[in-house]
Amino acid sequence: MPSFTLLAQSVLSGIFIGALYGLLGLGLSLTWGMLRQINLAHFALAFLGAYLTFQLTHGAGWDPLATLLVVVPCFFLLGASMHWLFARFAITPFNSLLVTFGLTVIVESLIQWIWTADQRLMDSAYGAVRFKLGALYVPLPELLTLVLAVALSLAAWAGLRYTDLGRAMRAAAEDAPIAAAFGVNERSLSLLLSGISAAFAGVAGLCIALSFTLAPSQIYAWIGVVFAVVMIGGLGNPIGPLVAGIVIGISESLTMALTSPAWAPLVSFSLLIVVLLARAKKI
Amino acid sequence: MLELDRIQVSYGAAPALWEVSLAIGAGELVCVVGPNGAGKTTLINAIAGLNRVRNGRITMDGRDLTSLAPHCYCDEGIAIVPESRRLFTGMTVLENLELGSYRLAARPGRAQSVERVLNVFPALRERLHAAAGTLSGGQQQMVAIGRALMAKPRLLLLDEPSLGLAPSIVLEMFEVIRDINAGGVAVLLVEQNVAMALEVATRAYVLEEGRIAGEGAPSALLATPHIRRAYLGER
Ligand SMILES: Nc1ncnc2c1ncn2[C@@H]1O[C@H](COP(=O)(O)OP(=O)(O)O)[C@@H](O)[C@H]1O
Numbered sequence: 173m174p175s176f177t178l179l180a181q182s183v184l185s186g187i188f189i190g191a192l193y194g195l196l197g198l199g200l201s202l203t204w205g206m207l208r209q210i211n212l213a214h215f216a217l218a219f220l221g222a223y224l225t226f227q228l229t230h231g232a233g234w235d236p237l238a239t240l241l242v243v244v245p246c247f248f249l250l251g252a253s254m255h256w257l258f259a260r261f262a263i264t265p266f267n268s269l270l271v272t273f274g275l276t277v278i279v280e281s282l283i284q285w286i287w288t289a290d291q292r293l294m295d296s297a298y299g300a301v302r303f304k305l306g307a308l309y310v311p312l313p314e315l316l317t318l319v320l321a322v323a324l325s326l327a328a329w330a331g332l333r334y335t336d337l338g339r340a341m342r343a344a345a346e347d348a349p350i351a352a353a354f355g356v357n358e359r360s361l362s363l364l365l366s367g368i369s370a371a372f373a374g375v376a377g378l379c380i381a382l383s384f385t386l387a388p389s390q391i392y393a394w395i396g397v398v399f400a401v402v403m404i405g406g407l408g409n410p411i412g413p414l415v416a417g418i419v420i421g422i423s424e425s426l427t428m429a430l431t432s433p434a435w436a437p438l439v440s441f442s443l444l445i446v447v448l449l450a451r452a453k454k455i
Numbered sequence: 456m457l458e459l460d461r462i463q464v465s466y467g468a469a470p471a472l473w474e475v476s477l478a479i480g481a482g483e484l485v486c487v488v489g490p491n492g493a494g495k496t497t498l499i500n501a502i503a504g505l506n507r508v509r510n511g512r513i514t515m516d517g518r519d520l521t522s523l524a525p526h527c528y529c530d531e532g533i534a535i536v537p538e539s540r541r542l543f544t545g546m547t548v549l550e551n552l553e554l555g556s557y558r559l560a561a562r563p564g565r566a567q568s569v570e571r572v573l574n575v576f577p578a579l580r581e582r583l584h585a586a587a588g589t590l591s592g593g594q595q596q597m598v599a600i601g602r603a604l605m606a607k608p609r610l611l612l613l614d615e616p617s618l619g620l621a622p623s624i625v626l627e628m629f630e631v632i633r634d635i636n637a638g639g640v641a642v643l644l645v646e647q648n649v650a651m652a653l654e655v656a657t658r659a660y661v662l663e664e665g666r667i668a669g670e671g672a673p674s675a676l677l678a679t680p681h682i683r684r685a686y687l688g689e690r
């Protein structure tokens with residue numbers, strides 16, 4: 173039996189990795205639930221963001237957080253233009269999966285072409301900073317990820333709930349023609365939401381760059397577990413991915429501490445199946 | 456105020472309205488009756504911007520609306536209470552009402568608008584924070600009418616507001632519609648409850664198989680043998 177400290181440290185690192193799952197799932201869940209588009213390219217965007225952060229920090233010597241000033245607006249525009257193209261060609265939900273898979277491959281090649289397939293690790297001022305919390309270690313990059321994930325999830329929740337634009341998005345997601353009859357311009361709101369989602373991917377990219385070694389093929393490593401997080405959290409629910417992400421993160425890291433790392437993926441998908449079955453029974 | 460000039464609306468290749476012309480003056484309460492499938496919903500949805508008009512023109516005070524984007528129709532002061540209500544069921548009653556006042560011209564004085572709706576439908580006051588989908592049919596109809604009133608319309612479109620409601624609530628709905636009209640809002644009412652609709656209307660149209668088959672004062676229509684046979688169950 174591992175020591176209490178080791179278990180507590182596992183729970184903590186589960187929370188941190190879970191926050192990143194949640195942050196990656198947030199934009200995916202919003203566009204899937206509210207625009208009926210399954211954007212696989214969300215992961216590629218996040219890695220593009222990670223490499224941009226790497227470049228600006230490692231190459232140009234920026235502070236990692238300052239890179240958001242560039243990445244967020246660029247990604248907003250990128251996401252909005254992608255959606256504009258999808259709307260222009262009337263892409264169906266199923267086709268969106270295929271098209272964004274294609275985009276993912278393109279972005280992967282682009283990353284490989286610019287930064288090669290070698291592993292990259294960002295040296296930043298944040299990387300080495302660790303706080304001590306009793307017997308536990310709290311690394312700054314992971315803490316930053318948690319703070320960003322919580323802040324963005326709450327901001328998305330509040331925006332959808334309390335602002336006119338957010339309510340209009342929810343109304344249009346449920347019944348677009350009637351929302352339009354009350355003045356909701358669904359098309360421009362979709363552009364806005366897609367832009368915001370892509371910007372969230374950019375922020376997730378910063379977090380990936382802060383804590384992980386980058387390689388183009390890593391894009392695919394996250395898809396399975398983040399999809400599970402999005403499904404468990406409920407499509408279109410802004411808080412769901414974070415909560416589900418942390419639950420899965422903790423379960424995974426406890427499984428790793430108690431058994432072996434090989435069992436970790438089993439945990440997330442068993443959880444997914446249990447949740448989906450429980451939900452199916454309720455209906 | 457509102458004028459339809461020979462409008463034609465189709466679903467795919469199948470036309471649902473053929474050259475329908477109709478006019479509503481400011482402050483009128485106009486009613487459209489007709490059998491199921493006649494095109495009443497198609498007509499009212501076209502006026503709200505929900506259906507594309509293929510031929511003909513819709514004008515409001517002379518302004519052509521036909522080529523406007525759907526979300527611009529409400530800026531002309533048109534609000535709809537759609538068939539089967541179509542509330543945003545996942546949102547609260549208050550959120551549904553406030554969405555009604557989404558258009559910029561309706562946003563100032565939102566709190567007063569909500570208060571006005573609650574005075575018309577006091578039953579909604581204690582359900583304000585309930586999800587709209589959890590309300591009874593009658594209360595949902597109140598929310599649908601309230602949502603439309605929140606838009607501060609000049610022209611209120613009502614598509615079978617009495618459908619599926621208990622008779623006592625139907626009476627109350629007609630009272631409310633009359634009051635709204637008395638407050639200066641023009642009303643276009645589509646009803647299957649022909650007797651009641653013709654009682655409150657100032658003028659009425661008969662729509663059959665996508666065409667206007669009659670028009671006139673309710674009393675004149677009620678005197679027509681065809682109307683009495685087809686809609687009032689007389690032999
Ligand atoms: N969404 C639709 N797609 C195809 N046909 C439709 C649609 N809605 C209505 N129709 C057809 O158009 C005609 C008029 O329907 P509708 O306007 O709903 O009539 P009403 O409201 O008078 O009952 C009917 O023949 C109906 O089958």
Ligand SMILES: [Mg+2]
Binds near residue numbers: 495496497538615
């Ligand atoms: Mg109808």
